[in-house]
Amino acid sequence: MAENVLSVEIFGLSRLNFQTLLVLCIAFLLSFLVFKRPRNLPPYPEGWWPVFGHLLALGRAPHLKFTEWRRQYGDVFTVRFGLNDVVVLNGYTVVKDALVSRSEMFASRPPIYVFDFITAFGKGVATAKWGHGFRQKKKFSTSVLKTLGMTVGKNSVEDKIQEEAMCMCEKIAEYRGKPFDVEEVVRTTVANVICSMIFGNRFDYGDERFRELSEAMVGTLVSITSAQLISIFPFLRFFPYVNKPYNDTIAHNEKILKFIREEITRHRRDFDRENPRDFLDFCLIEVDRHDKVDNLTEENVMYFAQELLFGGIDTTTNTLRWGLLYMILNPDVQKKVQSELDAVVGETLPTLSHRAQLPYTEATVMEVQRLRAVIPLGLPHATTQQVKVAGFDIPAGTQVLMNLHSLHVDPVYWPDPDRFDPGRFIDADGRVSSKMDSFMPFSGGRRVCPGEQLGKMELFLLFSSLLQNFTFKLPEGAPPLSTEGILAITLMPHAFKLCAIPR
Template identity: 60%
Template sequence: MAGAVQWIAESVQEILQISGLNLQTLLVLCVTFLLACIVFKRSRNLPPYPAGRVPVIGHLLALNRAPLLKLAAWRRQYGDVFTVRLGMTDAVVLNGYTAVKDALVDRSELFACRAPPYLLDAMVGFGQDILFARWGPGFRQRKRFATAVLRKLGMKVGRGSIEDNIREEANCLRNRIAENNGQPFDIARDVTVGVANIICSMVFGKRYDYEDETFRELSESLPVLSFAFGTGRIIRAFPLLRFVPVVNRPAVNAWEAHSKVVSVIREEISRHRERLDRENPRDFLDYCLLEQQAKLSSLTEENVLHMAGDLFLAGTETTTNTLQWSLLYMTLNPDIQNKVQEELDAVVGESLPTLSHRSQLPYVNACLLEVMRIRALIPAVRHVTTQEVKVQGYHISMGTWVLANLHSLHTDPAYWPDPDRFDPERFLDAEGNVINNPKSFMPFGGGRRACLGEQLARMELFLFFSTLLQSFTFTTPEGAPPPNTDGVCGLTLVPHPFQLCATPR
């Protein structure tokens, strides 16, 4: 340590001698340079900063514990558009339906770049995937390709749909839960396996047994990645801290978990290449390999790897956590759960629910919509401006981080009276029909970067939720406190670990 300090001192002294500067002059120049960077980096008319900004780290401390509550408080004080300082980076926060819709939908292309967390950016090959790719021709081509392939593989209603696979997996999950015999258990892992098997069947052409060792590693990697990205804000702001022990623990954990996922996908790609049948592609990887062989294809090996990773991560994490939230809210609202079961009994009876029942089950659908409203899985979506743009009188320069606060849409009292109350009837009109597209409701984002798997997610949520509620009554274990509804901000908003009892009906 002493040797390192001496080396640094000697190096500084040598630099001073070569440049003809003294230490005082060097310090003045450094401070002047930093101040200039800060001053000139700020846009001509950037939205106001909330109070609580600390030198160097900005608003990171203020946002650390309860970011959603803090953003809501700042919105009340500063309006729908303000600026937060994340380390040395400014991020403009858009709140409310008007501002968010303007950016994500009405002028989508001007906000179409992504601002990925540092950890994710490194892991997805600096934009070679879809989810976090930079805006441009490569992203558009990959998204069109992936969407078309997923539709061929069943992401649609009607002939050729993946509905039967989802129903079969929902039935497997039902049987798995029944093994607990009404005793308290944590449902997270079983739900993760059930949901992940749907996307695995589409991407890899296979499903995994609940006890499969490879799949156990894959499923256990998901919460590690989500938690690491949520707790790694300081590393996102200051990437060099990834080399500092203890502080870099989220980065280390995330990298290890991601490496496991990548290893499995690479093995699957190798197997698919050996068994590829050009006339009968079976799954997403087969279609990717065929596309790579096309003369004009720009799809690379790394593109295929990271696109498959996107589908696995996003296709599992979002639907899994939405289902967990739905069961959590059923345990907290037994009267609502009873209404769901009465509707299922009247319409479906003893057979397994199908998508054809969906139009006849308005209350079931309303419950799922209310879950997505009250607990937006991705509360704030990160974007980057593709050119200079004016937002509510403020000039936002090209390349500026923009946080579209979806949580503010879903909890805005102007659209959702008493927004913290779980009330499915918000999504029913006077005749009892479902209101599918109300204002101030964007659970899957919007515009050019909207979720490409929205239709698949809605199919899965309906079939899994209706099958489980048809089969069980979910309650909080006797003597246990009610589950916490705050959630943990990771890659998505994840419920705190909770146990429930599933009593067969």
């Protein structure tokens, strides 16, 4: 009996001690994980929480928060995403050093679960880890795109862009100056350029198959942003409600992959190995021959095409939408662009050969890219070895974010940076400055956007065609336009309607 009482007392005391010990152990473990960091890592900003890190402090526009923190903590600091350290680089000096001067040291990709899952963990190019396989795939895909016209000069895709520009203007003219949302028209136009290169065919405006593809792409971009918590804590994908953005991302992305699989099947059925027509043809030939890329498969090809669709449609579409928004907000700039186009181009089609004679038009496009870079943080990088930045030590494999937005609003390079002023890109001789520091809308180095040349051609030709044919105004009684934007991988304007008045 006494033995039993003693046991109960001991167990009662032991239970209390065990619970206390468990809580203390968990607290210690969390503290260890939170505070565990390599020596001489860049400083943490204030505002982190246990487990969540800085996630709650970033809000919906992390590039703006990073730029704000730069003023307090300097060009290099560390944020905590869950239990992982992420180094953020700000300002032209350190970003250029990382992206260009020491590009290979920052050329890999970090593990980001949801993003990795929808790209089959690096089966394409954009999310592939640094190494021989990545270099082979990037060299091959870039070479094919150049063969298909992603270059200025002979055999350029310029004629195709001009053709789509004409179709776009004809479609817009059908609205006869009445209010409408230009996004669908612009998105279809841009998509037809890249889809012609990838699949060898274009879509009519209102095409149901393309509408489904477009909705799936936008849905993927929006839902993957909402699913960032699962990228940081992958086990949450098993929890109902919390995993909805993740499930939505997978469902939207599967529609895109289904579309591409169907195109690959169609190409397999009727392509001529001696006369490749488009990107898929070139890739399928390489799948059979393995001349340039080791072990290339049709699955790789599918993810190549997926990345080209995302990279080649959404970025250019939203840059053009921002461009039209700023033309409405700055009618004096719009009028000046139109006067230049009238004097140089007249009623003929704008061409790339006109670009040198249209410095203000080109500068206006660049000012849109500066003020509203559509991928303000670029894609995440990872270090390939331990590296020192601004006196701090960054271990190998660390995720690094390049805050490109901070370059584009730095008052040291851009006086009154929030003001829309294309003149800042014009030199004393009246030409577009050949070299602009602190301006990297396509990122740079080993991971520079592979479609940079195509993007520049499209933006110039499509923007010129729009301003040549129409004057853009806000509908009477419409609410004021917002320039804040919505960050969903790309920074897109809030939906807005405009009036395109034929000139």
